[in-house]
Amino acid sequence: MIRRQTRSRPVPALLPQQLADVRAQTLALAGGLSGEDCALQSMPDASPVKWHLAHTTWFFEVFVLESHEPGFRPFDPAFRVLFNSYYEGIGNKHPRPERGMISRPDLDRVLAYRREVDERVQALVRDPARLLRVAPLLTLGMHHEQQHQELILTDLKDLLSRNPARPAYRDGWPLTPVAPEPLRWLSFEGGIRPIGHEGRGFAFDNEQPRHDVLLRPFELASRPISHGDVIDFIDDDGYRRPELWLSAGWDSVLQGGWQAPLHWERGADGWSTFTLRGLCPVSRDVPAVHLSYFEADAIARWMGARLPSEAEWEVACGEEPVEGNLLESGIYHPCASRKPARPGRPVQMFGDVWEWTRSDYGAYPGFRTAEGAVGEYNGKFMCGQYVLRGGSCATAASHLRATYRNFFPPQARWQFSGARVARDA
């Protein structure tokens, strides 16, 4: 299990090494993959690994080097358009659904791009004055890169899952099973409570400003929904009973032919599921993963419960340390809690699976976007998505915090997404 270092004010002098570490982590994730593994795009929502490797580099080239490096010259002028994701302020961009049309530059050249930009950034920030100036952008770029680390794993998993051979990303299975954690209900008081980020340490604009919310007393499940819960839901005809679903969710069930979470396959011996370590039997004790918001909502309703609001989640999380089954544990799949719960406290708030909340992804009161192209980072996506909290087995520990807001459309299932239920007190 991974425990994140203590939260503290960023120290610029440490940034170059932190940056190098993050960049190295990305490369390590791509290690062992062929150029072919890295070039293919499984669907418009996902991107090729090579694109992630290049786009995270583009971020430093365009936002750091282009403005701050004396005598800046681009590594390749075509990359400015080719690896722009969605920044309208930067100008043209290559269409997202066509990211899988790019065999050239090949992986080797993208790796060379990474190396050169890394060297030039590191050279740039040897000057302490320049380091101070670009420190906020370096920090943003590191967190941006950590988001793409997670996407590298989720997008690759989606690609490999479409191969009839169900090939593994990493071999072996690092853990032995443990006994399940029974679901207990934990009580929390209502009242005016602050949520959102403030003060020291990096946070995205969408976590700010810290502000008061008014909560009613509520209860939260001690652990996430488990695969056992999902099996019981399936066995109780959950995927065939419209009264359990939101109307749009029921449409997704019918149109997508959903009968189980994404990647589940029913065989003679019961359910198995595709993982980054190949096809594995479904274990009842593991937090349920690859659930859409619709499924999380329906399972909660079937349990006589509901999803928590993001404020409830954050308040319940409190000062819980950022530790758990995170990216650095190298498991790349959720697993049952290996740590005894403390009295009155939930387990697995961080890591394993992102937890859907009932909160649509909107602006906090007083929200302001940043100036310039980086202002496109979050605000313009505040429509039609739901907030997830807590990180997953593919999230870097140093990327997370209790106030962190992830967001996806309600039908999305290819992320490591699960849920934890709540109810009114």
Add this chain to the structure above:
Amino acid sequence: MIRRQTRSRPVPALLPQQLADVRAQTLALAGGLSGEDCALQSMPDASPVKWHLAHTTWFFEVFVLESHEPGFRPFDPAFRVLFNSYYEGIGNKHPRPERGMISRPDLDRVLAYRREVDERVQALVRDPARLLRVAPLLTLGMHHEQQHQELILTDLKDLLSRNPARPAYRDGWPLTPVAPEPLRWLSFEGGIRPIGHEGRGFAFDNEQPRHDVLLRPFELASRPISHGDVIDFIDDDGYRRPELWLSAGWDSVLQGGWQAPLHWERGADGWSTFTLRGLCPVSRDVPAVHLSYFEADAIARWMGARLPSEAEWEVACGEEPVEGNLLESGIYHPCASRKPARPGRPVQMFGDVWEWTRSDYGAYPGFRTAEGAVGEYNGKFMCGQYVLRGGSCATAASHLRATYRNFFPPQARWQFSGARVARDA
């Protein structure tokens, strides 16, 4: 201008007459329309007028007569499926996109269906004990019917707009123009404030329970966004600047080729717009209508403002009487305010145009759906939609109240939808 009667506890003895009035109002709206006008369906989101006439009758037949009429026999057994809208609990339903495939029953038979069900309902409730038992369903059915009265107008308008001749639903133009209301900013204090419905009078489940919200001080525009504002937005290239739009909104602009609100046509003499009285010049002074949430949001951003939350809207509305340019005024199009504003108070909170808020349509804390099929009325749609407040020129006065929550997807433009801007204090 229409002023709604005072809000009061429903008196069952008055219900039969109230019901007869509502049913007559629906028929009056269909008056002058041919069987052909009533049979066509312009798009999957809209329904034929004939379907609305039948479905509102179906509601009384299935929810009232079927359970409470001794010796109940259906008017036509096929109608149970044919005119079910979305109640999974009732069983099968005819697919929504195929409502325009039904030439038989024809309009005359649907009108006969209305007459028979009306007579049987009235006969049923002559017994006071039965009236007491079905009073809640009658009340719900009346409000349900009033919702469909509005849809009759909006769906018919969408159909007529697709006719190259741009035919009018009603002839003539009943009003002379008036001087515009300048936009003023009105201030409201923050704090804990109650919203939602409680106590006497009918309200939908989605307006309940009444509960406290925590507001920060805010300002609200004294009047809705006007067509003049929209023209200025267009002239400032508003439909061509992605930085003004939500990302999903910009996708809608590109895919839909949006260059102005729905129904606007640019001619040599400037803009004109299709109305239920035919094609008319666009008047700057009229509240802007046929805006999607995306357009409302973009125009607000361009004005340096934002949309209000639904709580802000409701608090600002306060005890404002339900009066304005509503269905009963018979204009069927928004018009400039004809009433001087009171100091510190907004105008046109009710009527003219539904006002988009920034609030996604979700459950209030403690929300409970009703038991049985009528429980499908609201809750299952709480995903991916935004709340509109205040009613429009097509909303019946007795249908509205300050707590009323309408909702549509963010790209919807065929309703009488506009907006009013807000900003942080």
Add this chain to the structure above:
Amino acid sequence: MIRRQTRSRPVPALLPQQLADVRAQTLALAGGLSGEDCALQSMPDASPVKWHLAHTTWFFEVFVLESHEPGFRPFDPAFRVLFNSYYEGIGNKHPRPERGMISRPDLDRVLAYRREVDERVQALVRDPARLLRVAPLLTLGMHHEQQHQELILTDLKDLLSRNPARPAYRDGWPLTPVAPEPLRWLSFEGGIRPIGHEGRGFAFDNEQPRHDVLLRPFELASRPISHGDVIDFIDDDGYRRPELWLSAGWDSVLQGGWQAPLHWERGADGWSTFTLRGLCPVSRDVPAVHLSYFEADAIARWMGARLPSEAEWEVACGEEPVEGNLLESGIYHPCASRKPARPGRPVQMFGDVWEWTRSDYGAYPGFRTAEGAVGEYNGKFMCGQYVLRGGSCATAASHLRATYRNFFPPQARWQFSGARVARDA
């Protein structure tokens, strides 16, 4: 059974009465239909009955009156665009998939349009010189109208079939069943044989010029494929065996979920099928109808046969009189042959069902299109369609001849289309 009058050189003096008869026949077909029946469009390939009534009138207004009537003024200037089908040479046209958006003009006004144009055309041709000039256009217009008579029935049938009540166009069933005609193989010699139209009488440009073809000896079935053949094909898993199908046909089977001909429904008592007289049991002895080219081809292959070429069909037809179960018989559905076969001769070459041939619809050697907009009648559709021969129960007798070439895309099933098999000698 209907027998067509003898083929002869058109006599201009008879044209006005012939025209009046054809126009009256069209009205008779629409008799008993409501405005609603006539206004709805079931799919982009089909048109509302009202549109057919108007477009056939438009043909005379635009091609006859507009050029030949002194002081011509249009009945309604908007109709020139609204009721243009596909004549690019005439200018704009209303999009075909939106023909079902038109509630106004209503049916009454379209009927008034018919009356006025009819009167003005008849007035025009009282002058013998003018009659001579417009005679070719009148003749074309009559045949054009007869094509739309058939489409009125097929498009209406498609619409009514989508109504869950399966309503009948005409009540009752006019015929008692007869004993089946066994399939016999008839032999035909090879050699150089002329096909195509020449000489007296009207024919479309696509039937010309008459030209020689080289045939090999062949055999033709004495009767069309019957419903009994189709039932045997179904029972032999014909709809589940890809080896019986063209590749594109198999795609249609999978995508369309085809398990039987269009309109067939399997019940506890066996197959029934929707007809213009409502839902009826499938009779084995009736020529199979609502077959796509793909189904006709697959059934032929399953029978160890093939479809004939159009030249084979025409040569085998020879001087067969144009008589059979045609529009005038008023049955509107195929039926078993009621006439004993002559030795060595096929039955039901005309009427009952159009017979798919293996010939793609292309230009005859030396084909020339007419000058002007009427030149768009046929030639521009010579791509991706297959030729059908012999007319159906919805084809007017005076419209047919042995050289007549009908054509539809291979997946089309909503016409009265069947087939007759052939094989190499």
Add this chain to the structure above:
Amino acid sequence: MIRRQTRSRPVPALLPQQLADVRAQTLALAGGLSGEDCALQSMPDASPVKWHLAHTTWFFEVFVLESHEPGFRPFDPAFRVLFNSYYEGIGNKHPRPERGMISRPDLDRVLAYRREVDERVQALVRDPARLLRVAPLLTLGMHHEQQHQELILTDLKDLLSRNPARPAYRDGWPLTPVAPEPLRWLSFEGGIRPIGHEGRGFAFDNEQPRHDVLLRPFELASRPISHGDVIDFIDDDGYRRPELWLSAGWDSVLQGGWQAPLHWERGADGWSTFTLRGLCPVSRDVPAVHLSYFEADAIARWMGARLPSEAEWEVACGEEPVEGNLLESGIYHPCASRKPARPGRPVQMFGDVWEWTRSDYGAYPGFRTAEGAVGEYNGKFMCGQYVLRGGSCATAASHLRATYRNFFPPQARWQFSGARVARDA
């Protein structure tokens, strides 16, 4: 320029070496491509190069080794499904649109697959008796492989064209321009003429049986339509005049936004076009390429001509030797004729561009498909496609003959397809 060896009866003893040569040619075409170049799929109609490399090997493994190798064991059991193209008789197949989802097996493993199957086939046929038995399958497999050699180039070209950098497959440009060949009309007599394959040498089933056709006198252009002709067509508004187009072709123009042949880009200096050697200026003198049937037909009509039938083409070709700008010339793009025309004879009948004919792709009289799965090779595609003749700059010389029938749907443009016009005498 490449000249094919004289046509002769296949000599089994030569087959092993011929097979080795063909297999080596395929590998040579893939030479210089990265795993990424070979793994991507540009559209459902095209396949990744790696898939072509594997599928052509699968053909020998499944049709030759599986039935004839003692103790056969598959290289990889999963490949039987993964690399089946469309043979329903073999069982399941991986869906065509998902061929681009396969990063594993990677290119190296597919190359190992090729080597092993090659070795095992060569070992098998060292036994002369076995060689005799499998000779027909080896021959079919070689021709099958040559078809995929052409597809390797056309599918790769389509992929590279979607890369904004327009990367070249091969560098440099091997030819200097030559003077143009003026278009002359060559006359051919009518009468009964034999077409189709007979006798010695390999031919596909769709070229058989040889049979008589009846032709009318006709004229054929001495050379294909040139880029100069296309430029004149464009300058004469050819892409904006519906009267020049088939109706379905005009739909393609509007839906596809066609303004020029595929791959053309208009710049300040005129037209350039993407080739396998990168972006190049369009030369007027080169045979026009990347034309759909619709464009070929429209340009012919604009020239006052028409496309030839495939019988006319074959008769005009006569005993013309199979030589020209073919695959072996290594140019991979059409070029102007470098050889003086002989009197009365056309140039460039073979090579440069496939020539669309007006003939739909159907069965010759007496056509019989082969038994078993190889019988799916041709017959089941005989619907909705048009015949092309003469081979292209991507066709192997030994693969071609005058009777060879290629076929594609009328809207296809990604092949090396052009046309040659004809007219009635």
